[in-house]
Structure formats: structure tokens, C-alpha cells
Amino acid sequence: MEVKKIFLPESELPRKWYNIAADMPTPMEPPLHPGTGQPCGPEDLAPIFPMPLIEQEVSQERWIDIPDEVMAKYQIWRPSPLYRAYSLEKFLDTPAKIYFKNEGVSPAGSHKPNTAIAQAYYNKISGTKRITTETGAGQWGSALSFCCALFGLECKVYMVKVSYQQKPYRRIMMETWCGSCVPSPSTETNAGRTILEQNPDSPGSLGIAISEAVEAAVGDEDTKYSLGSVLNHVMLHQTVIGLEAQKQMEIAGDYPDVIIGCAGGGSNFAGLALPFVRDKINGKDIDIIGVEPTSCPTMTKGSFSYDFGDTVQMTPLLPMHTLGHTFVPEGIHAGGLRYHGMAPVVSQLLLDNLFRPVAIPQLETFQAGITFARSEGYISAPETDHAVAATIREALKAKEEGKEKTILFNWSGHGLVDMAAYEAYLSGKLADHELAEDEIERALADIAPLPKPQQYKG
Amino acid sequence: MEVKKIFLPESELPRKWYNIAADMPTPMEPPLHPGTGQPCGPEDLAPIFPMPLIEQEVSQERWIDIPDEVMAKYQIWRPSPLYRAYSLEKFLDTPAKIYFKNEGVSPAGSHKPNTAIAQAYYNKISGTKRITTETGAGQWGSALSFCCALFGLECKVYMVKVSYQQKPYRRIMMETWCGSCVPSPSTETNAGRTILEQNPDSPGSLGIAISEAVEAAVGDEDTKYSLGSVLNHVMLHQTVIGLEAQKQMEIAGDYPDVIIGCAGGGSNFAGLALPFVRDKINGKDIDIIGVEPTSCPTMTKGSFSYDFGDTVQMTPLLPMHTLGHTFVPEGIHAGGLRYHGMAPVVSQLLLDNLFRPVAIPQLETFQAGITFARSEGYISAPETDHAVAATIREALKAKEEGKEKTILFNWSGHGLVDMAAYEAYLSGKLADHELAEDEIERALADIAPLPKPQQYKG
Numbered sequence: 001m002e003v004k005k006i007f008l009p010e011s012e013l014p015r016k017w018y019n020i021a022a023d024m025p026t027p028m029e030p031p032l033h034p035g036t037g038q039p040c041g042p043e044d045l046a047p048i049f050p051m052p053l054i055e056q057e058v059s060q061e062r063w064i065d066i067p068d069e070v071m072a073k074y075q076i077w078r079p080s081p082l083y084r085a086y087s088l089e090k091f092l093d094t095p096a097k098i099y100f101k102n103e104g105v106s107p108a109g110s111h112k113p114n115t116a117i118a119q120a121y122y123n124k125i126s127g128t129k130r131i132t133t134e135t136g137a138g139q140w141g142s143a144l145s146f147c148c149a150l151f152g153l154e155c156k157v158y159m160v161k162v163s164y165q166q167k168p169y170r171r172i173m174m175e176t177w178c179g180s181c182v183p184s185p186s187t188e189t190n191a192g193r194t195i196l197e198q199n200p201d202s203p204g205s206l207g208i209a210i211s212e213a214v215e216a217a218v219g220d221e222d223t224k225y226s227l228g229s230v231l232n233h234v235m236l237h238q239t240v241i242g243l244e245a246q247k248q249m250e251i252a253g254d255y256p257d258v259i260i261g262c263a264g265g266g267s268n269f270a271g272l273a274l275p276f277v278r279d280k281i282n283g284k285d286i287d288i289i290g291v292e293p294t295s296c297p298t299m300t301k302g303s304f305s306y307d308f309g310d311t312v313q314m315t316p317l318l319p320m321h322t323l324g325h326t327f328v329p330e331g332i333h334a335g336g337l338r339y340h341g342m343a344p345v346v347s348q349l350l351l352d353n354l355f356r357p358v359a360i361p362q363l364e365t366f367q368a369g370i371t372f373a374r375s376e377g378y379i380s381a382p383e384t385d386h387a388v389a390a391t392i393r394e395a396l397k398a399k400e401e402g403k404e405k406t407i408l409f410n411w412s413g414h415g416l417v418d419m420a421a422y423e424a425y426l427s428g429k430l431a432d433h434e435l436a437e438d439e440i441e442r443a444l445a446d447i448a449p450l451p452k453p454q455q456y457k458g
Numbered sequence: 459m460e461v462k463k464i465f466l467p468e469s470e471l472p473r474k475w476y477n478i479a480a481d482m483p484t485p486m487e488p489p490l491h492p493g494t495g496q497p498c499g500p501e502d503l504a505p506i507f508p509m510p511l512i513e514q515e516v517s518q519e520r521w522i523d524i525p526d527e528v529m530a531k532y533q534i535w536r537p538s539p540l541y542r543a544y545s546l547e548k549f550l551d552t553p554a555k556i557y558f559k560n561e562g563v564s565p566a567g568s569h570k571p572n573t574a575i576a577q578a579y580y581n582k583i584s585g586t587k588r589i590t591t592e593t594g595a596g597q598w599g600s601a602l603s604f605c606c607a608l609f610g611l612e613c614k615v616y617m618v619k620v621s622y623q624q625k626p627y628r629r630i631m632m633e634t635w636c637g638s639c640v641p642s643p644s645t646e647t648n649a650g651r652t653i654l655e656q657n658p659d660s661p662g663s664l665g666i667a668i669s670e671a672v673e674a675a676v677g678d679e680d681t682k683y684s685l686g687s688v689l690n691h692v693m694l695h696q697t698v699i700g701l702e703a704q705k706q707m708e709i710a711g712d713y714p715d716v717i718i719g720c721a722g723g724g725s726n727f728a729g730l731a732l733p734f735v736r737d738k739i740n741g742k743d744i745d746i747i748g749v750e751p752t753s754c755p756t757m758t759k760g761s762f763s764y765d766f767g768d769t770v771q772m773t774p775l776l777p778m779h780t781l782g783h784t785f786v787p788e789g790i791h792a793g794g795l796r797y798h799g800m801a802p803v804v805s806q807l808l809l810d811n812l813f814r815p816v817a818i819p820q821l822e823t824f825q826a827g828i829t830f831a832r833s834e835g836y837i838s839a840p841e842t843d844h845a846v847a848a849t850i851r852e853a854l855k856a857k858e859e860g861k862e863k864t865i866l867f868n869w870s871g872h873g874l875v876d877m878a879a880y881e882a883y884l885s886g887k888l889a890d891h892e893l894a895e896d897e898i899e900r901a902l903a904d905i906a907p908l909p910k911p912q913q914y915k916g
Contacts, residue, residue, distance in 0.1 A: 001468065001469065001526075001529065001530075001533075003467075003468055003469075003533075004468060004533040004534065005468065005533065007465045007467070009461075009465070010459065010461055010462060010463065011459065011461075068459075071459065072459075075459075075462040075463065076462065076834070076835045076836075077835075087608070105563060106835075107831075107835035107836045107837065109874060146835055149831070149832045149835075150545070150832075150833075150835065168877070168878075168881070169627070169874070169875075169877040169878075172877040172878070172880050172881045172884070173837065173874070173877060175880075175881070175884055176828060176831050176832075176837055176877070176880050176884070177831060177832060177837075178832060370634060373565075373607070373634050373635060374607045374608075374634075374635060374636060375608075376534070377534045377535075377564075377565035377604055377607075377608065378534075378565045379565065379631065379634055416567060416627070416631070416874050416875050417627075417874050417875075417877075419626070419627040419630040419631060419634070419875075420626075420627075420630070422630050422633075422634050423626070423630045423633070426630070426633055426634070
């Protein structure tokens with residue numbers, strides 16, 4: 001009997017998050033104040049975030065303790081199991097060994113609660129009563145609603161309108177956990193009203209929803225804002241994935257030659273990859289791959305620049321790979337991963353060649369998801385299908401080359417609340433979309449007047 | 459750090475299913491042939507089921523080996539974790555200790571694959587190419603589609619029409635796993651056409667869908683039929699739940715005073731309870747509770763009688779608690795658990811007072827589900843909410859009595875594909891429904907002319 005799933009006992013849950021800022025060969029550029037253009041101090045961020053999270057955002061400490069209260073909530077679903085994908089290997093007839101970390105076991109069905117629970121906790125102890133946030137496909141909004149329920153916080157979610165209409169189950173999940181959810185752009189904020197005046201039929205975007213959520217937080221001292229990806233403290237919290245995976249790979253008696261994760265804002269990719277990036281910095285030979293959609297090619301075609309995190313330019317300027325803060329992705333793409341920017345941590349590691357980005361068209365990702373479902377059983381989130389597709393590419397390459405190889409990918413969530421996307425694929429209604437060069441130029445033009453980071457290599 | 463989840467290593471997966479037929483104080487009455495009224499022999503069942511399942515159906519062996527090929531597939535999600543519900547206990551301020559077995563970790567999200575995988579396997583080795591079945595709320599149809607995909611079998615599902623319309627995600631899950639799904643009554647079978655002639659707007663029922671699925675199987679020698687509950691071999695396969703739970707409770711250093719499961723056809727209740735019923739027969743003092751909806755009160759108000767499993771009287775007559783094979787449940791009930799009959803195994807144990815049935819109105823079950831989601835995090839299937847509601851009743855009783863008590867319930871599945879039911883509850887659109895005495899009399903009148911089992915105590 002071959003072991004398929006490797007569990008860790010709860011006593012082996014990591015007690016500290018790993019902060020890669022301590023080990024990066026090139027330090028990150030600081031965020032800049034949107035008004036002054038000067039580096040942001042903690043006081044600039046205080047109206048938006050509670051102080052413990054601001055401290056984590058700028059920390060250079062390699063290891064940061066996970067509070068007991070967060071540990072106790074992590075126990076609801078963590079440690080998550082590491083799986084060996086024997087059936088997929090057999091189906092592909094590959095010499096590669098394929099492992100995946102199953103983050104779909106959380107109540108919200110994805111990796112997002114890893115940071116939501118920490119953010120809810122730090123807000124709670126800082127006196128916050130209410131958290132605002134945005135959500136695209138709905139994974140983040142539901143995760144934060146779930147975690148706010150556990151700590152007795154109110155949660156208000158601005159959901160990209162096109163997703164709000166397509167994914168009612170996500171909204172109902174939020175409401176089941178006490179969250180309240182409105183379609184964005186909404187009439188509740190100046191940002192939303194401004195967008196609606198320009199375009200009453202705006203489908204919304206993450207950039208717009210962030211503007212609304214930030215505005216709603218800044219105006220009320222009991223309210224803070226929360227972001228589900230991109231920021232340093234979010235990447236930090238997600239490292240619990242990779243730290244567990246390292247222990248589990250050791251139990252399996254194996255070590256990955258290839259690490260794969262899908263990347264929208266970068267948090268699930270970073271969560272698995274960062275502890276292994278540390279190994280790479282320390283001399284290990286690992287091929288680390290971040291996967292994005294060809295329809296939102298932030299890493300493969302974007303510019304590394306200072307840019308706003310939101311559409312109406314309320315957030316600090318972040319040094320990141322970006323398609324421009326006014327970028328609105330094509331509605332055709334059924335999954336998430338549609339944010340215009342990439343986490344500064346991930347962007348800097350990309351500049352330093354510590355991983356390589358790959359863009360995959362959406363039809364290939366759904367085909368991969370179907371193959372996975374019919375071999376391994378689990379139906380992946382459309383986002384996760386990007387990681388599955390890259391894994392299949394690598395496994396087939398290993399077969400072609402006749403090479404044994406160990407692949408580890410992050411199965412960041414299940415797709416049971418995203419079945420409409422599968423139906424669109426199965427019924428032939430989805431198409432691929434690759435941004436033309438002139439579309440990219442047009443998107444990037446908006447960020448041109450902004451300051452350039454010193455390490456700009458564009 | 460208190461342990462919340464108890465995992466078993468895969469090496470501790472039970473190697474045998476437990477067959478309670480070997481230990482029942484009163485043997486079950488045999489099924490009768492629908493034409494002759496004589497006890498069914500294996501040859502009567504051969505057009506419907508493969509021989510290994512027929513042998514299990516009538517077996518008196520206490521332990522039946524789980525084949526290696528089934529074990530390998532069980533490893534995809536089994537052993538399932540046993541949870542301690544600390545947060546729910548705290549919320550209820552109860553002295554009771556509450557444990558639950560999390561069957562929601564399977565790819566289909568419920569306990570149903572425990573038998574689907576075994577049935578797919580035995581069909582595969584018997585040369586079956588195609589399996590037909592029915593599904594109500596969709597849990598069973600999606601579970602069988604998933605398991606057929608793993609063994610390369612075709613799967614055809616007749617889905618109760620009202621659910622087919624309300625729950626498109628379930629249908630898309632089936633299609634993602636290669637299954638094909640049509641609304642029942644359909645025009646593909648004589649049974650379906652007959653019903654549609656009488657009532658073109660028939661919402662369908664499990665009884666009708668079973669008629670269609672059986673008819674489609676009987677007419678084709680490569681095709682067999684599969685049932686997701688009620689039959690002895692289904693109860694048998696589900697005992698893997700209780701057998702694991704016994705090992706896990708031992709690791710927890712505890713033993714349940716109360717066992718709770720919801721019951722539609724009876725399989726998830728039996729799956730957890732039967733190994734403990736054996737302990738009870740051997741002298742243990744355990745309060746075992748089967749929970750049903752007040753809108754379909756098979757155990758609490760039905761008659762113990764011989765009745766058909768389907769509406770158009772194609773199946774053998776089974777000795778069971780029943781509301782009559784023409785019973786069509788009110789459309790108002792949002793969950794499953796709406797079958798007119800109860801498994802013969804469960805029915806006989808009820809006659810012998812080895813457990814007690816409880817009926818709970820639907821508003822209380824959803825309120826319980828919300829309480830569970832906001833304390834323990836996981837959103838339960840509406841069916842499972844019945845078990846949660848009974849657990850909360852028992853925990854509050856323990857508080858009232860000031861008694862320590864250990865409760866174990868079967869968390870039979872998650873509700874992420876059933877969010878429409880939660881929305882109906884949250885928006886005040888659901889009502890309770892209790893069958894009036896004359897409705898029950900009317901339903902039961904249809905079974906009156908059928909033979910009565912010798913143990914009939916009505």
C-alpha cells in the first residue's frame with residue numbers, strides 16, 4: 001500500500017511565519033505616498049491597517065511568531081495534507097513524481113484563510129470593529145467573512161460586479177458567515193459613484209473595488225481595510241503552506257526539483273514557494289515557476305514600475321510588475337488571477353531571477369483541470385487549474401526527456417463554487433485571449449509618468 | 459495546544475467492512491419479487507446488479523474484505539478526520555464534548571463516494587460498461603459520476619427535475635467527471651413518459667427517478683443500476699465511517715454516550731452508527747439517534763411494511779418504514795432526505811429499539827447550520843444540518859441537566875453546492891412543514907394491499 005496523503009499532526013504546525021525580506025539578495029523598494037511621492041511611514045498606513053500588520057509589512061526579521069489564537073484557528077483545517085498524484089502520473093505516463101499541497105480543505109475552500117485569520121486576529125486585538133475589503137472571483141471575500149465570523153468582527157465586501165452576478169454562491173457564503181457583500185462599483189462610495197457616472201454599465205474590476213473598500217475604511221476610525229494578496233504581510237502569512245510542505249516532503253523522503261504555483265496578486269504562489277526560494281538562495285537547484293493567464297500577463301508582459309494598487313489612485317505606490325492601474329481584464333476569462341499588479345516581493349524575486357514566470361491560455365488550463373478531476377478526483381478552482389496545467393507541461397517534458405523529476409505544486413483551492421466556469425468550458429463557450437502588443441502599450445501608458453524604482457530594468 | 463483533529467494514517471484504514479446482518483437480534487425479512495410476491499433469489503436481481511453486490515446484499519458474514527483496488531481509491535480522501543467541536547461547545551456553553559466525523563473531505567463533498575467507489579469497482583470487474591442511477595439533491599449522482607470516472611465507466615443519472623433546475627452546479631460536477639445527467643421524469647423511458655402524460659409539470663421524485671434508472675438498466679446487458687442508499691450492501695460499505703471513528707475515539711481517549719446521524723434512505727446514519735450498534739448489542743450503553751425532517755417523517759410516522767422502492771413498482775418489495783411509494787414530498791424542503799422509505803437494516807434496528815428516531819423541522823436545522831458555520835467554520839449540507847440540530851439539542855439538554863456527555867455525530871457533507879438553500883433560509887423564504895395525519899393516511903393507503911412482514915408491529 002503506497003502512501004498517498006502525508007498528514008502532519010497539529011503539533012507540527014509551524015509556530016513561526018517565514019519573512020523572506022531577511023534573505024532577499026536585493027532589498028525591496030519602499031512604497032511611496034500617493035500624494036507626496038515620498039516613502040510611506042507607518043503613520044501613512046495607520047488609517048488603513050492596524051499597527052501589528054504595518055509592523056509586519058516592513059519587518060526585516062526572518063521569523064515571526066504565529067500567535068496562539070491564530071494557531072488555534074489554523075487547527076480548523078491545518079496542517080493541510082500533501083498528496084502524491086499517482087493517478088495523474090499514471091495517466092500522463094510520466095517518470096515525474098507529482099506532489100500537491102491541498103489547500104482546498106479550509107472551510108472557504110482555498111488558501112485565502114491563511115492570511116484572513118491572521119488579519120482578523122490582529123484587527124481584533126487592535127480594537128477594529130469592522131473590516132472592509134474587495135473580492136474578484138469571491139475566494140477572498142468569503143475567506144475574510146469566515147475569519148471575521150470567528151473573531152466577531154463585521155465584514156463588508158465590495159465584489160467585482162460581473163462576478164457578483166455570475167457567482168451568487170460566493171455571496172451567500174459570505175452572508176452565511178455574517179459578511180455583507182455589495183456589487184462594485186457601488187453607489188456607497190465616491191469612487192464607485194465616479195466610475196458609475198462615467199460608465200453606468202461598468203463590469204467593475206479589482207482596482208475599482210479596492211478603491212471603494214479603502215475609501216470606506218479611511219472614513220471611519222472603527223473600520224480598517226484588508227487586502228487578500230500583494231502586500232508583504234499577506235505573503236508572510238501564506239508561508240505556512242511552504243513550511244508545512246517542507247516537513248511533508250521530508251517525511252516522503254523527497255525534495256522538489258520543480259515548484260509550481262498560480263499567481264494573480266502572488267499570495268498562493270509565494271506561500272508555497274518562499275521557503276523553497278530560501279533554499280535556492282542558499283544553493284539548492286530548484287526550478288520555481290509562477291503561472292499567470294495569457295489574458296492578464298502581469299509578470300511576462302507587464303512593466304516593473306511604481307504603480308497604484310487601485311484604479312482611482314488612493315493606495316500607496318508599490319514597486320511591482322504591473323499592466324497599469326487602469327487595466328480592465330477581458331470578461332472572457334472565467335477564473336480569477338486578473339489583478340493588474342504583482343506582489344512587490346514576487347516582483348523583486350522575478351527581477352533577481354529566483355523564479356520564472358509562465359503564461360498559459362485559459363482553454364489549456366480548463367483542459368488540465370478536467371484531466372485532474374478525472375484522474376485524481378478533485379475539481380480545482382479555475383485559478384488552480386493554471387498550476388495544474390503548468391504541472392502537466394513539466395511532467396510531459398520529463399517524459400520527453402526521459403528524466404525522473406519531482407514536481408510539487410500548490411493546489412490552492414477547489415472549484416465547487418465555480419462550476420459555471422466549467423460549464424462554459426465544457427459547452428465550448430470559452431475562448432483564449434492574448435493581449436496584443438498595442439493593448440499592452442496602451443495599458444502601460446498610464447503608469448509612465450510615475451516614478452521608476454531604482455532597480456527598474458524595463 | 460488542544461488537539462482538534464484526529465487523523466488516522468492510511469495504514470489504519472479499515473481492511474474490512476462490517477456487516478451487521480451477522481449480529482442483528484432479529485433477522486431481516488427478505489425482499490419479495492414484485493410480480494410473484496415470493497422472496498427474491500439472486501437470479502431475480504441479476505439484471506439489475508452485478509453478482510458480487512448481490513452476494514453482499516444477502517451475506518451473513520460479519521466481516522467482508524475491502525478489495526485492494528477500492529482501498530487505493532479510498533486513499534484519495536480516507537481516513538477522514540475526526541474533529542472536536544470546541545468552538546461550538548463554547549458557544550453553547552455546554553458540558554458536553556462534541557465530536558464530528560468530517561465526511562465532507564471527499565472530492566464530491568459527502569460520504570456518498572464510500573459506496574460509489576465500491577459499486578463502481580464491482581461493476582467494473584463484472585464487465586459492466588455503463589451504470590444508471592437516480593439522484594435527488596445531487597450528492598449521489600455526483601459521487602457516482604466521480605467514481606465511474608476513476609474506473610472508466612459510463613454513468614447516466616436521472617435527477618429529480620425540481621433539483622435539476624435548482625442545482626445546476628451538481629449537474630456540472632457530474633459532467634466534469636464524464637457523467638451524463640437528465641431531468642426526471644424524462645422522455646427517455648416508459649416510466650418517465652407515463653408520468654409526464656399524467657402530469658407534464660411533474661416536479662419529479664426519487665421514486666420516479668429510480669423507476670427510470672432501473673428501466674434503463676434492465677433493457678441493456680452492458681448496463682447495471684446503482685442505488686446510493688437503502689440497500690444492505692450500501693449500508694455495509696458506509697461502515698468504514700464508524701470503524702474509523704471507533705479507532706479515532708480511542709485515540710482521543712473517549713467513547714460516545716450519544717451517536718447522531720441524519721437519515722434519508724439511511725446510509726450515512728448507518729455508516730457511522732452500525733459499528734456502535736454492535737457495541738450496544740454487546741452491552742454498551744449508547745443513545746443512538748437517527749434524525750429525519752418533519753416534512754418526510756418516514757421513521758417517526760411511517761408504517762413498517764413491504765413496499766416498493768420506486769413509484770411505478772418495478773423494484774422488489776422491501777420490508778421497511780415507509781410513507782408509501784407514491785409519496786411526493788413538499789417542494790418547500792430545501793435539503794435532501796426526502797425518500798419515502800428507510801433502509802431495511804435501519805428499519806429492523808428501529809423495531810428492535812436499538813436506536814431512536816427524531817424528526818426536526820427545517821427552520822431549526824438551518825439555524826443549527828448557521829450556528830455551526832459561525833463557530834466551527836464549515837458550512838454543512840442541508841441534510842447534515844439535521845444532525846447538527848439534533849446535536850445542539852442534546853448538548854443543551856446536557857447543559858440543563860448539568861451532565862458531562864460525549865456526543866459524536868456524522869458531518870456527512872459540506873453545503874458549498876447547496877448555497878441556494880441557505881439563501882432561501884437567510885432571506886426568510888423557507889417555512890416549516892409538518893405532515894397532517896390525513897396526509898399520512900392518504901400516503902400510506904397505497905401500500906395497504908401489499909403483504910405485511912411477519913414482524914409487522916404497526
